[in-house]
Amino acid sequence: MNSIQIKGAYENNLKHISVSIPKNKLVVLTGPSGSGKSTLAMDTLQRECQRQYMESLGMTTDSVSKSKVEAMVGLSPSISIGQQITNRNPRSTVGTVTDMFTYLRLIYERLGEHKCPNCQYTILPSLDKETMQEETSGYTQYIHCPHCNTRLEKFTRSHFSFNTPEGACPTCDGLGEVSDIKKDMVIDENVSLNDGCVKVWMSGTYFDYQKHNVLTAAEYYQIPIDEKQLLNDYSVAQRDLLFYGVESQQFKAHFPNVKPPKTVSKGKFEGVLTSIWRRYKEKGGQSSEASLFFSQTCPDCHGKRLNKESRDVLVHNTSITELTTISLEDIYYWLQNLQTSLTEGQKIFVETYLHDLLEKISRVLKVGLGYLNLDRQTITLSGGEAQRLRLASLLGSGLTGVLYILDEPTAGLHPKDTKGLVDIMKQLRDLGNTVLVIEHDVDVMKEADHIIDMGPEAGSGGGEIVGEGTVQELQSQTESVTGAFLRENRNTIFKRRKGTGQAIQIQNAFKHNLKNISIDIPLNRLVSVSGVSGSGKSTLIFDVLANQDTTECESITGLEAINDVITASQAGLSRMQRSNVSTYTDMFTTVRNLFANLPEAKEQGFRAKNFSFNTAGGRCENCQGLGFISLNMHFIYDLEVVCPVCHGTRFKEELLTVKYEGYSVSDILNMSIAETMELFENHKALAPKIQLLNEIGLGYLKWGQSLTTLSGGEGQRLKLAKELNKKTNNHTLYILDEPSNGLHPKDVKQLLVLLNKLVESGNTVIVVEHNIDIIRASDWVIDLGPEGGNDGGAVVATGTPEEVVHSKTSYTAKFLKESLRV
Incomplete structure (x- = not known):
């Protein structure tokens, strides 16, 4: 069969549609946000695949609901690549997830040169003389120094990994940073025990219990503590007892011949700081004490993650840690040399x-990610970057007959790099695969x-x-929404606002790859900061200005004209599945109160808390208010199955x-924002929130949709809407x-209407953007580059869009010129 046939799909907002997707082709699925693209591609096609x-593996599929479709034939094994970053492990880096670091470690294992610690003779890999010695943990390889014959442990690939005991820095365990307690948030040196020198001991029973414990311990060691004595007047032993407890090495040093008490009643006391550390480690840094900690670069490895011996091994006069900190583009040239x-x-x-390794890096360069370095943590990547990185990796698999489903791979990509991405997708197609791309570019x-256009509206x-x-x-198709956009006259004449004449001035910014640049950002205007990926846009605007x-710069002036600063980045809003659109916007609190005040609720004794899916009382306890049960599939990602008790309603x-008005609280959560406009049009608190979310282009989202499912752009616009609902004093910088x-x-x-409305209200809006339609509609453009990484960080053009198009070194200018047709 030459195509995938979908007949009568009716999942979510799909209106019993039928469509044919040609196999072994690059197919784009487009249409307005919320028109049903993801529902068709992910919830219908991917789920059934x-x-x-x-089923073909003989696994039970009873718990996996079938897609709501009349028929689907011609399916292929599928791989979907979304924008959600599920790996939150701080040890996961660009190098580890792509396996590039593994190949680099193998090269250092074979070619690494290092000095003998005994005589400082340079030991070359070709001179290795291996012997084997059996140990309890297995076999360890040794070499002998050809100069002094000292036996040394041979460097293997494990010695170049920060995730193994052989390679990790012992101080930070290979994380590159160490955590410590903010003592000023825990301890007040100028206060007595009675007056609360330990801030984390709340007043009441817990405070009395802990105070009794430390006083008992002090008596046991015959160093009695006066409850009214100021902490800074304690002896060293008293302080070590309070801070670290009776089992700590710090305190034991004062009483080396005294056995610590075994019970609390006799004086066993853990210590304030020791107790906080224990709870923090037990919960992997996610405990309530997390706010009491700060992180700093490891003082021993200086963020390099590896131990000193591994850092000193050289190949081509370069250590492996030096390579992991430079861009992939630079590593590519280094490997060629x-x-x-x-x-x-x-x-x-x-x-x-x-x-x-060169092949792997070349594919990453093609998708516009050459500015990344190997030690970049995956949790810091944007959704678009993570997706393109995985896409580049997939090309090396050599699989054929696969259906690849990609969700907006151009997100965050400069137009200059789009061709490289398209080439990668075409290579996947030419291997004998079908590539289905949800895309607006x-x-x-x-x-x-082939293009499939969905619409005509959202929801x-x-x-x-x-x-x-x-x-x-x-x-030529009159019903096509995308066709209408392609047909329209693009020769728009823009009126550029002059602003107030004032400006924010940043002098000599040098953070990361910024090359001592100085810029003026005019106030009361719409300002676009553009440039290729990795050129320094986010560093300048978010790290320095925001x-x-x-x-990281000489000075920032002009902010005195600003009353408030509101930032909305691409960072995820929440990792918790329980957080959804209604809870984040505070809409659900109003809805719960609304339901609690209904006569039927009062008759049954229901209160607002009963209408919460996050607390016991009204929620379904089988799924604990989530509406689904998560199934661990072991070798493939977990599946979410509709709760068999509440059938997805979340409630009893x-x-x-x-x-x-005929709708239950569950019905409200399952409705889109746009669908509730009429329902709450007369509600003073809800109507403005709903209207704003519609204006910002999020009307298609469901109120009960988990924040973990939102793209970076959706999350950012939701955050912006929440901020806009707050009353701020002009002049605000967005x-x-x-x-x-x-x-x-x-x-x-629609978004431009909102941004212009903010500027017309006396505010300044700065957008870090690649979208040419946004840039050309701006009053002022600041373009950074010319390239990404080390070759970026310079100002290549500033001015109105009409002025920027004349730049000879700006990539943005080229695309802006085509769009403005000047």
């Missing part, structure tokens, strides 16, 4: 590793073999196929009998990170 795959400098004998050992559409107004074909064919970090049956992320061109227009 997954279900049938499990290494390749040409190797002897024939050395090539035999590392030729394969070098070839494979016109340049990607132009390269697609209940969408869910239909409104156009199909190539870009040229869509332009944080007002004058340690008796709660669902209470209705507002700093936004790619607010157009995930928006169809039709929705970008």
